Amino acid sequence: MSGEPQATAAARGLVVAIDGPSGSGKSSVSRAVARRLGTAYLDTGAMYRAATWWCLEERVDLADQAAVAAAVDVMPLVMGIDPAAPSVHVDGTDVGEAIRTTEISTAVSAVATNLAVRAELRRLQRAIIAAESSASSADAADTSFSGGRGIVAEGRDITTVVAPDADVRILLTASEEARLARRSLEVHGAADAAAVEATRDQVLRRDRDDSTVSQFHVAADGVVTVDSSDLDFEQTIQAVLDVVEQVMAPAATRPDAVTGGEGPAR
Numbered sequence: 001m002s003g004e005p006q007a008t009a010a011a012r013g014l015v016v017a018i019d020g021p022s023g024s025g026k027s028s029v030s031r032a033v034a035r036r037l038g039t040a041y042l043d044t045g046a047m048y049r050a051a052t053w054w055c056l057e058e059r060v061d062l063a064d065q066a067a068v069a070a071a072v073d074v075m076p077l078v079m080g081i082d083p084a085a086p087s088v089h090v091d092g093t094d095v096g097e098a099i100r101t102t103e104i105s106t107a108v109s110a111v112a113t114n115l116a117v118r119a120e121l122r123r124l125q126r127a128i129i130a131a132e133s134s135a136s137s138a139d140a141a142d143t144s145f146s147g148g149r150g151i152v153a154e155g156r157d158i159t160t161v162v163a164p165d166a167d168v169r170i171l172l173t174a175s176e177e178a179r180l181a182r183r184s185l186e187v188h189g190a191a192d193a194a195a196v197e198a199t200r201d202q203v204l205r206r207d208r209d210d211s212t213v214s215q216f217h218v219a220a221d222g223v224v225t226v227d228s229s230d231l232d233f234e235q236t237i238q239a240v241l242d243v244v245e246q247v248m249a250p251a252a253t254r255p256d257a258v259t260g261g262e263g264p265a266r
Helices: 026-037 042-057 065-073 102-112 115-133 158-162 176-188 193-210 235-248
Strands: 014-019 040-043 077-080 087-090 150-154 166-171 224-227
Touching: 014 026, 014 040, 014 042, 014 115, 014 158, 014 235, 026 040, 026 150, 026 176, 026 235, 040 042, 042 065, 042 077, 042 150, 042 158, 065 087, 065 102, 065 115, 077 176, 102 115, 102 150, 115 150, 115 158, 158 166
Parallel strands: 014 150, 014 166, 040 150, 166 224
Antiparallel strands: 077 087
């Protein structure tokens, strides 16, 4: 790549939205991309996990959708959006590690498929994105983490519902085999047959459940697909940065290949 993409647009900071199935690497890649671009980073999936932790902490029956929605409405959530050290606090408690446990992974779909919860968390996500991308605001430099430079936001619905007007929208995907192996390494520290099998239900069931309320397997119009099945971590980061650079290039030099559902995935 000849140089880093410009991290500001004329009227606002850069907004990069990255979606994809479980195990595609979207969290770690998005965080690294945000660091390279000098923007904020938002892990929207962590918000659903935090909501699940909060409901369990408050002893809310996850099957009671109205009670879950009411609990999330008053959840005192603070998202740390520094890509070098992202954090999640609920009611003053650092839940960064707690929300990654198997207990939360098993229960999160019950909360993430609650339409009222999704509406509330989408509202919060849009507010964070707006605060970080308001480059034209006189207060942006003082009130946002990135100083208005922008944000890389990742998770379900990001490219289609939360930020459909993002400057760059990417669907980061990978084969089922690759996704299972990556999640097995993350959760179990190994990717042998036993570890992969132990992870299979968690990954595939979460995608199956979430697909009832969110589309993240096929790129919508205007969304560029990056397939990381055969790419290592650094190569995937570079592939995403290449898409950002090409999409943000002046119209006269922008490659015609960057259209809905397709793009420079290698």
